[in-house]
Amino acid sequence: MPHYAALRPESVLDAVAAAGLDPDGRLLQLNSYENRVFQVFLEDGSVVVAKFYRPQRWSDAQILEEHAFALALAAADVPVVAPLALVPRDEGAITLQGEPPTLAQITLEGEPFRYSISPRRAGRAPDLEDPMVLQWLGRFLGRLHAVGAESGFKHRRTLDVATFGEAARERLLAGDFIPPDQLPAWRSTCDAALSAVREVFASVGAVRRLRLHGDCHPGNILWRDEGPHVVDLDDACTGPAVQDLWMLLSGEPQAMAAQMHQILQGYRLFMPFDARELALIEPLRTLRMIHHSAWLAERWSDPAFPAAFPFFGTGAYWSQQTSQLREQLAAMAEPPLQLY
Known part of the structure; x- marks a missing residue:
């Protein structure tokens, strides 16, 4: 540690x-x-x-x-x-x-x-229920991606199935973190989920990869009167543009489609968006889930982690992970998000 x-x-x-x-x-x-x-x-x-x-x-x-x-x-x-x-x-x-x-x-x-x-820069959480805030966030991310597209990373990670999915799976299995009674169900479901992720990525085909924030969930965006800003690019990586957009969405598909519509109204003022990437939202969510479990496992020797995540490693945790991966299998089988 x-x-x-x-x-x-x-x-x-x-x-x-x-x-x-x-x-x-x-x-x-x-x-x-x-x-x-x-x-x-x-x-x-x-x-x-x-x-x-x-x-x-x-x-x-x-x-x-x-x-x-x-x-x-x-x-x-x-x-x-x-x-x-x-x-x-x-x-x-x-x-x-x-x-x-x-x-x-x-x-x-x-x-x-x-x-x-x-x-030091402070701020508050953005109001993601406000369409104007979503458009502003879209403009912010469009500008961020416009700079990100100017050149590429040589050393930072690429967000792909191998790095965030397959390697994470192997680390979890090698570390003996999953209770024996939960292991068969989780492993088979994880394998099926990764297979589905690969199929969706293959069906979408080649998309543009650029420098990203990488972990653009609402907790990593601070809002001030002058708009959004970010204080940390610790997870910056190379990947598809939609990675920095989908974590701002929530709710049922229709609600997410409406939110994405507002985000892209702002985003497209500064960057084009390939609508094929909408099909990658659920695969990317799946990779994030598997990667998060591997992240917890890798940090388990740090005393801060057992204190903050006492449920990790329990049978209930891995049962929940298996259920959520099954839900992701169903979500990836559905048609991708449709804009209107």
Whole structure:
């Protein structure tokens, strides 16, 4: 597990100071399962967010691609919170990477930690029942994708069946996380679901793949009076455009069709949308379900995860997963979402 115990308050303040900023001694740890994130108050009255990356999750190259994407978006006036360029106070205290330098590494109590620092930005959840909000979100994502389409990732993951489905399945089976009495049903249902996912992707054919936010659910979008913004691109990946749209939908198919209609009214002002991708919504939802279970399994040695997800690994959890995958099999057999 990560040696997060080394991230004591004084260590976090030392890391921020080493990166050229002046903490006033106050900090607040923010909710984050994957990384460790701290709100740090500075002597000039401003506030920044220091993000310490989970060891072994991303390579330096993958993190730097995330940073470069955020900086490109910010340069195009797309409202994202990009990492700050860091100027070390002592050249020997930390090492920096990136152009500009945005990724720092420091050794704390013998443990190496990589981190970045960003301005603090707050917001509230978007009102997804308001058609005007959905159109605004569509414009925001259209602009984000227009920048995302300008070039590609070389190091970050691609959202496909192999990576998010088959590899996740293998990790779960290899880790012995599924109770023996639940294993046969889950494995056979998962195999059937992945087969259906592959069939739908094959039937849709080749679609454009571009740089995405990757995890664009409502909790990752913050709304202010001036509109939406995002503070984290930690799950940025390459994939079809619809991946950043479908998690904003909810309800019955007719309701989702109406919501997508509003989103695309805004989206298409900045980016074309291939309607064939609508058939990928349920397959992508299926991959997300399997990948989420594998994510929990991979993090189980981190004490934060058993405390936050005590139901994981129980017979009830895997019975529920099997039922939900069966529902996905039925959903993937239905005609794709129809726009009006």
